[in-house]
Amino acid sequence: MAEQEYWRWTEYRHHDESIDPRAGAIVAAGIDVGSVSSQAVVTVDDRLYAFSSMRTGSNSPDSATNALNWALEGTGLTPGDLACVVGTGYGRVNIPFADKAITEIACHARGANFMYGPSVRTLLDMGGQDCKIIHCDEQGKVRAFLMNDKCAAGTGRGMEVFADLLAVPIEQVGALSFEVEEEPDPVSSTCVVFAKSEATGLLRRGWPKSKVLAAYCAAMAHRVVTLIERLGIEKEFAITGGIAKNAGVVKRLQRELGVEPLTTTYDAQIAGALGGALFATALVRKGKGRKA
Amino acid sequence: MVTAGIDMGAKWVKVVLLRDGEVIARGKALTGFEQKASAAKALADALGQAGLSADAIDRTAATGAGRKDAPGSPIELTEVTAAALGAVQIERSARTVIDVGAEEGRAIKTTDAGKVVDFAVNEKCAAGSGAFTEAMARALETPVEEIGPLSLQSSQAIPMNAQCAVFAESEVVSLLHARTPKADIARAVHDAIANRIVSMARKVGINEHVVLIGGVARNVGFVDAVERELGLKITVPPDPEFVSALGAALHAAERRG
Incomplete structure (x- = not known):
């Protein structure tokens, strides 16, 4: 009998059906590769569109890819549709497809500002x-x-x-x-x-x-x-x-x-990735998005 | 005169019986959750070896974290005092005593009479104690007695980033997954704890001769790591875990009733 892993928390994903990502001007993503969990957040014009949260594996690039792919699942979007991706968290320097790495401190503050006001x-x-x-x-x-x-x-x-x-x-x-x-x-x-x-x-x-x-x-x-x-x-x-x-x-x-x-209806665990996506959107506005 | 020294440690209770300055018997028992009973057992064990009954003991002194629970209404003394007294008795030239037990580590500067000049203690964090090597041995799936000899087979120094035992455990698991040789991981574990202990010792100042006591001193990998970290040869007495109990027994003998 396999031993139950009591520490194991539920991984999850969600996307907002009421938003049409194709109608938005800027679709961007933030990926927070933490030491224990990884989150990916996709925003459409500064609105939270899709997110995922899963356990970080032994390899940061894979964890980042898995989290992003899962967030995009069922949305019809592919990583190629993202105008900019910001990586954050402990594994941020190890995300090959990120356009920029920003510290999790900056990203959490930015994300919390959005979530809590x-x-x-x-x-x-x-x-x-x-x-x-x-x-x-x-x-x-x-x-x-x-x-x-x-x-x-x-x-x-x-x-x-x-x-x-x-x-x-x-x-x-x-x-x-x-x-x-x-x-x-x-x-x-x-x-x-x-x-x-x-x-x-x-x-x-x-x-x-x-x-x-x-x-x-x-x-x-x-x-x-x-x-x-x-x-x-x-x-x-x-x-x-x-x-x-x-x-x-x-x-x-x-x-x-x-x-x-303060309380929020948003998921408190995605604050870092959300902050990353908001920074990514701002980069696109400044013309510093994805380097083609 | 017969005196008893009892060291009520976090993991083991150690007892030393002394007659006119000579050790006549020793006893040891796992502390467990009933430390009063464990102490009574360790004491009975020592008395049995010496062929004595409890009333043959003229005076008892107790040290260690659980000393309030020691039998025989003993004189109490701190771990630091006991360690310095015991270490200097065994090694007259000892001036720095490093004592690493199951849950605490300490560095003590002492005089030639075993009088404490200064000391530093780590008691809040497992990273500088035997609990650290135990946790790492578990992660390495190696018996804790074997982790020391294993580390001596290492051919390269690899750094451990984590200080905390909880994080270091995950790091050890990642290193194993990356197929790092167990011997190299074992060495990294000992280097990490030696680094913590030696930096604590440097705070009180290191004077030769350095004597290493406490149960963790039995670990040859740790001793080697401390020597490399200090750049000095150190002395480990034959039964390093009994040194503080010996110090307590000496203290009991010195105190006039």
Whole structure:
């Protein structure tokens, strides 16, 4: 029997049937090849048209190609129809068909500005292997940022490790962590490796999984709050990246910070790729699109 | 006079029994989740070897993260104090003591009397502890005792980009997929942890002679990596994981009742 992979989250794609890409002037794409997940976003004249999100494979160029092809699936478009492609994320320099590489910090800020509106001033991007705090202006331009990419505490990868340890599918972690009578103290270890041994000890002491998850989500939230406080928080505040979908972390973070994050109907995980597509569109307008 | 030194480590409990300055027995037990019971077991083991009963012990001292749970209402001392005392007892010329255990790493500057001058500790992060090599051994699907000898067969230095044990594990898996020889990966693992430990030691200043203690000192690959990183020969005592327990037993003997 194959072992269940509890960390494995659902890959997805979507395109907006109400938009006719052939009617638009500029069709552009952004591809965010992250350390854990890759997203591709296709925009039509600054409107979100199609997107995909999937796990990054061992090879960045393949991951970028797969994500883009999947986003384009069923749209009738081919990569040749794109006026410009911007690559971002950790694997951005390894996307052969990208016209330009732009840092994920700039792209996330730009994407968040689109998704949450121009009032966003502090952005928390919780990615697979890093965590960033970004201050930006009303145009989505980065003014300052702070990043933790040395340590798995406070990243999606850390949460995956915990989902596996507790045998809880990662998409259920948030909801389950609230099935506790009383909020436990956070686990005391910051380090994911030590937190894991601590959690194993708690399970042996008879703690239910929900309570252990509550203790870990709280510790993760605390870790991120410490990082946020180093740069300071200005309203409005928004969260992007995979962990934005984990209410177990987001609600505890909000409780500790005392600041409510903005909400959006867009998918918070595609912010970087979306920012890339918007930059690509702007490049086309400046006559700096695809080099034929 | 008989004294007992108990080192309540994160992974193992170590006990040393001392009679008039001479080690007469040692005991060891996995800490597990019942550390009180584990400590009692390690102590009983040592007493059995010495052919003594518990009331033969005049004084007990305990160190290590779990020292509050040590049996026999002991005198308590810090890991740093115990490590310096024990290391200098074994190696009189020791001036820098590097102690790497399952979950902590420390560097200690000591006097010839085993008195601590300065120290640095890493206790927050697995990257500078035995937990790191254990996680990497798992990723390499190699028993942790074999990862050291394996690394000595390496023919080339390859860099590890990740510091964090969680990220390093993924990196090891990618290196395996890229068909990098296991020996080279094992060496990269040891170079990474040695780099972390030595940069911590440099903060307190390195004075010869350097003595390496703690369970991780049994790993020949790690010892080799530390020597290359330091550019110095270092000394590893025969039973490096018992040095702090020895320090505790000495401390108990020195304290007048």
